[in-house]
Amino acid sequence: MLTFIIVLVLVLGVNTVLWTVVGGLRVARSKIVGRPPRAPGRIRTENVSVLIAAHNEEQVLDGTIRSAQELVPPGNVYVVSDASTDHTAQIARERGANVLELAINRGKAGALAAAISHFDLTERSDVVMVLDADTRLSADYMTTGLPLFDDPDVVAVAGRATTVVDPLPATRFGRFLIAYRERFYVAVQFLLKYGQAARRVNVVSIVPGFASMYRAHALKSIEISAPGLAIEDFNMTFEVHAKKLGRIEFHPGAAIAHTQDPDTFHDYRRQYRRWALGFWQTVRRHGFRLGRFGGALALFVAELITSSVMLLLALPIILVSTGAWVWVMVTAETTGPAWLISQYVPAWAVLLGVFIPDYLLTILAASVTRRPKYLLLGFGFLGIRVVDAAICLCALPAAFRATSTGMWKSPARRTTHTAPQRS
Structure with missing residues (x-):
């Protein structure tokens, strides 16, 4: 039983328990269980600029611009085409967006910084939304998101991510992968991020670049295009904390x-490595500072490493423990290494200590998304989580050995727009 408890704590982590409790207290205090009030906020959509960085995104960009233009004036949408070689810029112009074309691939961070400067967005807007080229905004994104800026201390609103299920992937494994990602989003956002965003806590570690909003004046103080980083959103978030914005x-x-x-x-695998590498590079750049955010980050990093190691060691430990148990059963030994292993590191304890907390996340995701099929798919999610652990640990030394150029290539998209024919 002790082995089971130790493994469970290592896999589940103190972070999850801590921030889930804080989030629960936040709900209890505010008496908000569902969506926040949708009363008009002080910031109007006319004063929101939407900035989309895109590199060869002709398959999905049209739908993204449409979803943004349904929520803000069409002229408030800005697209920076980062050395695209397809019809990205043409599609953006046809949709009525303001377009900046870059001749040299600067990476997403460099493209965002160039567009903010070129269009003077920090002066013409109260809020700037950073949007990925494949993102679709919910119809109530602004009516629920903008009122959060009514608190003058709020400088950024982190969007809540959900995975696109229309169009569905063509393969069963593809559908399995996006279901796993949806579980990840639910677990991180409901169990960690909501508690971390509590007023007196403020230790959110990422304002995701796929669809989040910043006060325009705060962007003036953020070094968006910091050199040597694979991704920008971790760094922008750490900058908010480091500069006490x-x-x-x-x-x-x-x-x-x-x-x-x-x-x-x-x-x-390629995308997750980019995320993991970007996180470790940002930690390397900013380090661990004194204060709430630094303490929360140190706790998260420690548990990220220990849980990843535990996940990778679980299968070898189970195999060794099972072998030891078989040896004891055959030889009837009551002493020796095999007997000690079978007694104090039983395979069932390790297996359940890893599987139970992981499957609890699946139950939560199935409940939140109302997709009971996740309960069946959840038996396979642990395998992808082990892959995540391996990628995460491999990316750690890589982040300290070399820097990144920031140049990017998006994963293959599921087409939501028919691109124009090439001339």
Whole structure:
């Protein structure tokens, strides 16, 4: 039993328990269980600029621009085409967006910084939304998200991510992958991020770049295009904390948007490595500072490493323990290494200690999304989580050995728009 408890704590982590409790207290205090009030906020949509960075996104960009233009004036949408070689810029112009074309691939961070400067967005807007080219905004994104800025201390609103299910991936494995990502979003956003965003806590570690909003004046102080980083959103969030710009708000019922997740193993592995590498590079750049955010980050990093190691060691430990048990049963030994292993590291304890907390996340995701099929798929999610652990640990030393150029290539998209014919 002791082995089971130790493994369960290592896999589930103190972070999950801590921030789930804080989130529960936040719900109890505010008496908000579902979506936040949709009363008009002080910031109007006319004063929101939507900025989309895109590199060869002709398959999905049209739908993204449409979803944004349904919520803000069409002229408030800005697209920066980062050295695209397809019809990305043409599609954006046809949809009435303001377009900046870059001749050299600067990476997403460099493209965002160039567009903010070129269009002077920090002066012409109260709020700037950063939007990925494959994102679809929910119809109430603004009515739920903008009122969170009524608190003058809030400088950023983190969007809530959900995975796109229309169109569905063509393969069963692709559908399995996006279901796994949906479970990840539910677990992180409901169990961690909501508690981390509590008013007196303010330790949110990422304002995701797929669909989030910043006060325009705060962007002036953020070094968006920091050199050597694979991705920008972790760094932008760490900059908010490091420069004490204000509070990051998040509510699971507000600012909801849908993103396309990779649906092939190759794309998933490459994309997850980019995320993991970007996180470790950002930690390397900013380090651990004194204060709430630094303490929360140190706790998260420690548990990320220990849980990843535990997940990778679980199968070898189970095999060794099973072998030891078989040896004891055959030889009837009551002493020796095999007997000690079978007694104090039983295979069932390790297996249940890893599987139970993981499957509890699946139950939560199935409940929140109302997709009971996740309960069946959840038996396979642990395998992908082990892959995540391996990628995460491999990316750690890579982040300290070399820097990244920031140049990017998006995963293969599921087509939502028919691109114009090439001339």
